[in-house]
Amino acid sequence: MTFDFAIPDPAGWMVASAEAIALVVIVAGLLQIVFYFVLLLYAGAALGTRPPVPRSATLWRRYSEQAPAISVLAPAFNEELTIVESTRSLLALQYPDFEVIVINDGSKDGTLARLVSEFGLEQVDRFVDRSVEHAPIRGFYASPRLPRLLVVDKENGGKADALNAGINCTRTALFCAIDADSILESDALLRVVRPFIDEPDLTIAAGGTIRIANGCKVDSGRISDIKLPRNFLALVQIVEYLRAFLMARVGLGKMQALTVISGAFGLFRRRQVVEVGGYSHGTVGEDMELVLKLHRLMREAKRDYRIDFIAEPVCWTECPDTLSVLGRQRARWQRGALECFVKHKDMLFNPRYGRIGIVGFGHILLVDVLGPLLEVLGYILVPLLWALGLLALPWLLAFLAVTFMFGVSLSIATLVLEEIQLRRFPKARELAMLAVIAVLENFGYRQLSNLWRLQGWWQFIRKQQSWGTMTRKGFSTS
């Protein structure tokens, strides 16, 4: 097949250059695919050999006596519409010993006033640590009727800053960092604390699976009916989250090379987090950076440790369902990953950092740093060079294989793993719908997603620090 604009009789160097470009794109894509399949195998092994997963009642009976105390840190900024329900839901968590610390990060709306009036709080004083840096605290609010609740009012400083204030106020060995607008499973703490109970001397952090709540019914701060959303973007993100959590994080967790625990839900040992200075300011990837700093600390001190990931769902979050908001979120995630990579680039392929340097950073380099650049380059150049007659058809097919076909098979394989091991989608129809989405996302959405990531690259180069606006619509209630 030839086009009218194909170059007749192209010079050898032109063909060689075109083939070299295509080779780079295909090899990079292939490396990513191979890495993903390895992760999938590890995830399968992790799920197949994981400790038995008991029911909530059994968990409580088994763990309630020894479960270590946890402080749940919920930073809130301009959340007056949802903060009361979120806090009620946190206070209703099933866990024997926990405290909820809501940090009002200088909200400009009535977040603090709503909390104070709804829970009958009064200003109190509290002797807190000063180990990690944050903007000044303006006051503490508590009520003797609710000994588990403490509200910290501070000047605005961003999510990382608010979490640092929370860490300083914490008096427990473990703290759980969450997004105030996420919905936690009632037994989330009992489930995620398991690595800390199983290996109390080694475990320093643990994450759990985040699921998308769009489309689900919410009742009194709990998910009461799991349903798929109707919005295409939300559906695509369900497939993406499955790949990210079920395949990548479970697999990396099994390899002990996890480089990120989602800011929406993570359990940490306070002492090590304080040792690394808490969350970093001036980055949008503060959740990833904290995990990298913990790895660095433990590796450099040559201390044995574990950072684990549990496959069970612990938290539900609302995902963006418009292109503009999703685009901003993805650009920000890309920027965060690049910031972390550059800040800790000395760990890349550095044997001193073991599998974190090789596997963890190799993953970031391949997927987050080079991935979007080479893939977009491929989308533009490979079809063009083929149309110009500089590349033979097999080159184009190989490119399509690494960008589309392997992508589809990987997504479907993740769904297969989900179905065999977890069965979290109640109806077969929903699974079939996700399989269709897993195919469709490769045609249009994937390319758009790469453009957003390039935008993140551009913002990173220009050192743009804004978070952008995440417009939340709120969960639908029953």
Next chain:
Amino acid sequence: MTTLRDLWEVSLALCLLAMAALLLLLLARVISARLFDRTSASRRRLLPLLLDGDPAELEPLGKRELQTAADLTVEIAEMTRGSEREALLARATALGVTDLLIVQLRSRKAQSRLNAVEALSMFEGSHDHVTGALDDRNPDVRLTAALALAQHANAPAPLDIVNKLNVGAEENSLLLVSLMVDLAETDSEAVAGLLFEKDLSYRVKVAAMDALSQRGGEYAPLLAHMARDSGNEPDLQPRIFRALGRTGHPAGAEAIMEGLLSDNWTVRAAAAEAVGNTRLVAAADRLSALLNDPHYWVRYRASEALLRIGARGVSALRDASQSEDPVVRSAASKMLAEGRA
């Protein structure tokens, strides 16, 4: 070129394979949905049989319904106690649930074996089967069996259990403390004896100490001796001080006072916590001196302990709240404010 074409063909084959696998699973899902309906009907039929009636009149169930009956038994047993629970378990035995659980102890799936051990441990007369599970290849199953056995007077010796669990290598769970607490109910001397076993893991000793500390002052002198003797074990010593504090016994006073002067801040913090638990008034001056400790946790535990030891401690806090040292002043005044709240 052949390699490039191969790549395309492999990707197509993988894609088709993944889709075929998913289609099969979808088909399996549809079939299992029908089975689920059958299970629901079975549960509705079995529930009254388990909750009421004379066990002697019950016939053993067929294979198909037995698993549903076993699941239902465990669910109800977790919600009931006393004679009601005994009657439930007698009916379940008559239906053949225990026979099924014994078979499941040999399942290839650790999840099934663990569930079977947990369920079997509720039935009288299953002691031998649960004891056999101490040799299971999965550490979770072994620990579950040990926890179940420890609740009975005829549990194996603590040292045997600890060896079967391979503590330190395969088992490090905090649940070892629960295990030791239950074992100490029957034979606290045997649990105390673990502290003198040279080759045992540090994790066993920590669990044994925590368990013994919950028995009041009985083992306070032993823990006090260990607290003093463990100066070269920086990870262990703070835990001993915390255990000593939990006994609340004055026999630990001297060791705790020494702990307040330790070079290791984690020991100072643990000793201060122990002062609060034992209400050791004599430690007030040393605690006051710790209010300007460089470590927050030491300052916090010292100020908290001063608040807990009563009038003398509160008086020391009041004095410290007037201190010229802002660190001391802050610790004392904030803790006094917390005390008032």
